[in-house]
Amino acid sequence: MARQSTYTPAYTVRTLGAWGVALLLFFPLGWLMLTAFKTELQAIAVPPELFFTPTLENFYEVNLRSDYLQYAKNSVITSVLSTIIGLMIAAPAAYAMAFYKGKQDKNILMWMLSTKMMPAVGALVPVYVLAQKSHLLDSPVALIIVFTLSNLPIMVWMLYSQFKEIPREILEAARMDGATLWQEARLVLLPLAMGSLASTGLLTLVLAWNEAFWSLNLTAANGGTLATLIASYSSPEGLFWAKLSAASFMAIGPIVVFGWFSQKQLVQGLTFGAVK
Amino acid sequence: MNRTLPRLLMAPAVGTLFLWMIVPLVMTIYFSFIQFNLLQPDQSDFIGLENYEYFLTDPSFGAAVWNTIVLLSSVIGITVVVGTLIALLINEPLAGRGLVRILLISPFFVMPTVNALLWKNMMMNPIYGVLAQVWIFFGAEPVDWLTVHPLFSIILMVSWQWLPFATLIFMTALQSMDREQLEASRMDGANYFQQLRYLYIPHLGRSVAVVVMIELIFLLSLFAEIYTTTGGGPGDASTNVAYLIFKQALLNFDAGVASAGALFAVVLANIVGIFMIRMVGKNLDK
Numbered sequence: 232m233a234r235q236s237t238y239t240p241a242y243t244v245r246t247l248g249a250w251g252v253a254l255l256l257f258f259p260l261g262w263l264m265l266t267a268f269k270t271e272l273q274a275i276a277v278p279p280e281l282f283f284t285p286t287l288e289n290f291y292e293v294n295l296r297s298d299y300l301q302y303a304k305n306s307v308i309t310s311v312l313s314t315i316i317g318l319m320i321a322a323p324a325a326y327a328m329a330f331y332k333g334k335q336d337k338n339i340l341m342w343m344l345s346t347k348m349m350p351a352v353g354a355l356v357p358v359y360v361l362a363q364k365s366h367l368l369d370s371p372v373a374l375i376i377v378f379t380l381s382n383l384p385i386m387v388w389m390l391y392s393q394f395k396e397i398p399r400e401i402l403e404a405a406r407m408d409g410a411t412l413w414q415e416a417r418l419v420l421l422p423l424a425m426g427s428l429a430s431t432g433l434l435t436l437v438l439a440w441n442e443a444f445w446s447l448n449l450t451a452a453n454g455g456t457l458a459t460l461i462a463s464y465s466s467p468e469g470l471f472w473a474k475l476s477a478a479s480f481m482a483i484g485p486i487v488v489f490g491w492f493s494q495k496q497l498v499q500g501l502t503f504g505a506v507k
Numbered sequence: 508m509n510r511t512l513p514r515l516l517m518a519p520a521v522g523t524l525f526l527w528m529i530v531p532l533v534m535t536i537y538f539s540f541i542q543f544n545l546l547q548p549d550q551s552d553f554i555g556l557e558n559y560e561y562f563l564t565d566p567s568f569g570a571a572v573w574n575t576i577v578l579l580s581s582v583i584g585i586t587v588v589v590g591t592l593i594a595l596l597i598n599e600p601l602a603g604r605g606l607v608r609i610l611l612i613s614p615f616f617v618m619p620t621v622n623a624l625l626w627k628n629m630m631m632n633p634i635y636g637v638l639a640q641v642w643i644f645f646g647a648e649p650v651d652w653l654t655v656h657p658l659f660s661i662i663l664m665v666s667w668q669w670l671p672f673a674t675l676i677f678m679t680a681l682q683s684m685d686r687e688q689l690e691a692s693r694m695d696g697a698n699y700f701q702q703l704r705y706l707y708i709p710h711l712g713r714s715v716a717v718v719v720m721i722e723l724i725f726l727l728s729l730f731a732e733i734y735t736t737t738g739g740g741p742g743d744a745s746t747n748v749a750y751l752i753f754k755q756a757l758l759n760f761d762a763g764v765a766s767a768g769a770l771f772a773v774v775l776a777n778i779v780g781i782f783m784i785r786m787v788g789k790n791l792d793k
Contacts, residue, residue, distance in 0.1 A: 249604075
């Protein structure tokens with residue numbers, strides 16, 4: 232690449248513009264992070280205080296008022312388990328469609344996606360009744376099942392479009408050498424598919440972590456996730472912005488940082504291989 | 508060719524998804540024909556189409572359908588247009604691009620409930636909110652966003668959340684463009700706008716299809732933002748179809764009417780789905 236064209240006026244304008252846009256879009260989130268370290272009085276000060284002595288008081292308060300760890304535990308359990316179970320169901324299906332091409336594959340893929348088109352609320356009453364009858368209301372188990380199923384179509388799609396990119400010859404060569412199906416899957420396919428499994432898993436994890444509809448409707452204090460906890464702060468009585476910010480900070484912190492590190496994989500997976 | 512193995516491998520996914528689709532659907536159809544109140548589960552008389560009539564003639568119904576359409580088209584429009592502009596801006600080299608990317612992508616990972624509360628309290632509050640301060644700074648009267656412009660406020664929040672997603676995908680697509688082709692067009696004397704018109708925009712076609720598809724899927728059932736901010740109000744000003752059904756089901760405990768509404772939502776989703784699958788299917792075949 233030619234370097235001489237780098238430091239032009241256009242370069243400076245572009246840099247300033249891009250930073251301006253980025254900071255503007257990041258601002259609400261940055262503000263939330265700042266507020267988490269203020270006292271309640273500083274949080275609602277007019278005009279807003281930009282310079283203040285940070286306090287960790289809000290974080291202690293949130294832990295005292297509600298069992299943060301219980302909600303966080305549920306978030307981790309439901310998102311991790313639904314991702315793992317989802318991958319175990321989706322990967323074989325995607326593998327079958329990518330490497331044993333059948334006439335119905337396209338239709339099956341489209342049908343799977345169409346199940347995702349049904350708004351969650353359409354299934355709310357039946358799922359609620361079923362959960363109630365099987366005593367799974369307010370339990371993480373119900374959420375794991377629902378998260379797995381509602382993310383499954385996206386997982387199959389992502390894995391399918393990425394598996395398609397793996398050259399079939401490699402697998403065929405292994406088969407020629409007498410590898411059994413299990414060996415082929417474990418020793419040849421798995422190393423090649425690690426990236427796809429990772430990017431699909433990452434996205435599912437983010438989706439499950441942030442999911443609010445089912446968490447709000449199927450769980451309460453015992454089975455609730457962090458999304459449930461945060462929603463409980465939406466009551467209008469009293470303004471507790473600093474505490475709300477601290478709770479939010481703790482709810483989104485892990486997944487946002489996680490997202491920063493995985494953005495490259497996410498893009499590859501998210502575009503269904505349609506964008507390269 | 509032996510189809511046993513692939514069928515066996517696909518069976519768990521196809522089977523569970525089939526159950527996930529058919530069981531709720533059959534139950535919903537059944538509930539929609541009976542009188543079914545969650546508070547009195549014993550009374551379940553067959554009442555024919557009464558639930559449908561009730562749902563469709565509900566004064567909130569028309570508003571909910573309209574709001575759903577406005578929400579979907581505005582958010583998709585905003586994210587596609589602004590996302591393209593930002594992607595074009597950061598496609599060329601600039602100082603600190605890595606950090607700019609991280610800042611831009613962050614809102615996508617923010618949980619919808621947090622997003623909603625953050626905007627409702629800290630940004631849009633008419634007294635202490637940041638926007639109010641900005642308005643005062645410029646000598647304007649602060650606006651009580653969620654009361655005066657409820658639907659617009661929701662559109663703003665949701666767009667903020669999905670803009671990074673669109674930007675990220677467009678950015679990836681732009682980076683895969685043929686450098687030599689761009690170089691050649693510059694040699695031939697094409698200016699930036701001509702390149703934009705004939706090279707960049709056509710290249711983005713497929714990624715636009717992907718963005719529209721994913722956003723449609725997730726925005727059709729938009730719920731958390733409305734639940735945590737306006738509660739669908741004031742009146743029905745920010746009620747979408749998903750939220751209306753939720754209100755029937757869990758606030759009015761009328762599972763029968765909610766089921767009729769849910770079936771309507773399924774029909775709506777399928778209309779959108781057919782349109783979408785045509786568009787994306789065509790794009791993915793290439």
